[in-house]
Amino acid sequence: MPYLTGGVTPDWTDHLRAIADAGADAIEVGIPFSDPTLDGVTIQEASDVALARGATTDGVLADLSRNRVEVPVVVSTYANLALRRGAGRFCRSLAEAGVQGLIVPDLPLEEAGATSVAARAANVDLALLASPATPTHRLREIAERSRGFVYAVSLMGITGEREHLAASAAALARRLRGVTDRPVFLGFGISTPAQAAAAARDADGVIVGAALMRRLLDGADPASTAGFVRSLRTALDGVPARTTADAGG
Template sequence: MKQLNPYLTGGITPDWTDYLLAYQEAGADAVEIGLPFSDPMMDGATIQQASDQALRRGVTIDSILADLVAVRAHVRIPLIAMTYANLVFRDGPETFCRRLAGAGISGLIVPDVPVDEAGRLEAAATAAGIDLILLAAPVTAPDRLAEIGRRSRGFVYAVSVMDTTGERDALAATAAPLARRLREVTELPVLIGFGISTPGQAAAAARAGDGVVIASALMRRVLEGASPDDLRAEVAGFRAALDQVDQEMPVARAHPEVSGYRR
């Protein structure tokens, strides 16, 4: 089954966990929660604006994790934190990963920690029961791609385009070739992200990989004032598009069950 991982900036609104629960009700397989950072190098204008809005509200990692603890009994799907190395290494990856695990988070994406510098973070994540999810780009060399496929946990994040996050008019031409290359070197699900903006684009990406990450298109709607019910409908549209792909495709390849990142 094709996986749907929508993104949500932690603390973007006072009721931000209502969006999380709406995503879950709409059929998300996991939710990627952005921990706001003042200098998000891989994020485009929309995610930067979402992070700025959260930071202006006084949001901190502690407050986001406390909010997650408050709704933990209602969350049935995996939660994945996405943030930057500065926040991870400020108090040390060991402490950081333990804090995530204590709030019910089971996955972590840190895009500015390359695979050849990830040893300490990898060990800390493993010790805390956190899956460290690694990213691959269209220009990643074959040997490095294989190492990413071997060392990633949960899934491999295929960055569809050499650019920051943001909505686009069409799925990048580099997305499908990258997904194919990754699927040759790993049995983990390969999820495609960056620039997937419509259900049609999500379906195209899912035909090449094993699922998608949707971020800027959803955060733009929240920034515009859309309610959790509105976002439930948005995510349900993406879910329906991926389910249609499942019906079209003869037999999906088998994946190991990894930390519940499957419906």
């Protein structure tokens, strides 16, 4: 699931379509926010660029509505934007734009009730986040209340490119697979095809954001971003399928 900041360039929806055509199973589209507390330098820069261009929640959703792709789109944004107009209205606007999933990284489990109900009513899957520090009983509750997939944060830190996949990534994926049959997607710090393949040995999906956005911010055209996604697809296709015994749970 590649990540793309909505509104980051005038042709951002061309990148969206190119990424879908390059083999993405789903695409995470970030609605830019001025204070992205869990994001590192690259995604922060992308948000700043998009906001400077005049990107808004309504504008990004309108672009998505006009540019439907053949794979699921999962919107991510922060609670301020998701809840300022009311969870029900926000989730309905996602559904009207063709969005199938939602990630709100700063929405605590204890405060997710209204958003979860609103998302379910709109037929939008709200995926909750789990970290390496999350205790097992809480992992179980996060998994039970997530829909679509569980977002496993591979390390205690912020998004951004890393030279190596964190050792905590595999451990967290295995812990989650021990408490749920719901798909586990690993994100944060997955930067290269080799790292994506390594993550996929323990997770059901991988999320790649900063590495893709750095290329786009440096001037990559849609064909180039598609080429990077295609390299990820090739690496993932080479990972042997896990057996039932490997699946955990």
